């Protein structure tokens with residue numbers, strides 16, 4: 001199985017598992033993905049959490065007025081510092097796992113400060129007011145997106161601070177503590193469940209997106225292969241007739257725009273039927289491959305060689321005048337006649353070719369092909385193993 005295939009199998013297996021763990025080799029990509037999608041979200045939730053914490057000073061003013069001044073001072077100082085920390089963290093920290101935990105950590109500190117303030121209050125409403133601390137655990141868990149386990153540990157710390165604070169405020173009143181605990185625990189579990197579901201869903205979305213991307217890549221690759229197959233002759237690896245037409249039309253248009261000469265060679269193996277008959281079809285195929293390879297090497301980079309069908313090839317020679325095209329064709333004819341294609345145990349196969357040459361710039365493509373074909377016919381009837389120019393060129 002290919003590397004991509006193995007990775008795909010691991011991703012699919014991971015998606016089937018309850019916790020959908022991200023495969024180790026994708027962890028960096030996973031955190032990068034979460035960074036792209038959640039950095040801004042986490043920044044906003046941090047700001048909102050801080051704004052909410054500061055706004056609770058107004059509630060302090062109404063419910064616990066005796067500690068309002070201290071509350072305002074503590075909340076203001078705390079928010080000032082945590083705001084700076086948040087801005088610095090989101091400016092410089094590249095690790096989304098740390099940014100994900102910034103809000104729960106700041107909530108832990110906020111809870112400690114708030115319960116410390118409440119202890120100093122003599123307000124009769126403190127027992128009721130302490131239920132507002134539920135917001136700490138709710139906010140800390142609802143905003144977690146990336147990793148559940150560290151969030152769980154921080155939740156337990158926040159819960160410890162909250163329950164210790166309530167215990168201290170209850171001053172030995174077991175019923176107050178019990179009722180708070182009964183209200184608190186479902187909120188804790190519910191918010192933990194949301195945090196767990198969010199992080200699990202993030203992993204699944206990431207893994208599915210990787211599978212989608214792999215499928216898209218595979219399709220694009222298959223498409224490219226199909227394109228190549230659709231335009232290539234499978235035996236010789238040269239362009240096929242269809243590709244030749246597409247490229248030739250393009251080259252012809254370019255040559256006309258730039259007023260450059262362009263020529264066409266039509267090449268046919270002489271008595272190829274005999275080769276097939278004497279040496280077999282496989283040997284005939286080998287001849288076609290050798291011919292294509294040799295011709296390809298002899299032509300220039302911009303020249304286009306295509307198998308037109310059977311034992312017939314065409315070559316398009318951009319920026320080539322008729323005289324030069326005739327020279328190229330002649331060189332090709334000689335070179336191909338020197339080929340020795342091994343065919344053990346019999347003697348090597350030798351071939352000759354006939355070539356018709358036509359200028360393309362005087363005609364459209366179909367006309368030029370007809371002209372080259374006519375020149376090729378003349379070469380065949382003139383005794384084969386020769387180059388002929390299209391008659392209408394004079």
Ligand SMILES: Nc1nc2c(ncn2[C@@H]2O[C@H](COP(=O)(O)OP(=O)(O)OP(=O)(O)O)[C@@H](O)[C@H]2O)c(=O)[nH]1
Pocket residue numbers: 235268269270271272273274276280281282283284285288309310311380384
């Ligand atoms: N081995 C092989 N033979 C092919 C292929 N395509 C066409 N041919 C053979 O090429 C031969 C062409 O024969 P003809 O058209 O009679 O031409 P020729 O024998 O080359 O004679 P002239 O062109 O007149 O010199 C036929 O026997 C075809 O079967 C191919 O892909 N592989």
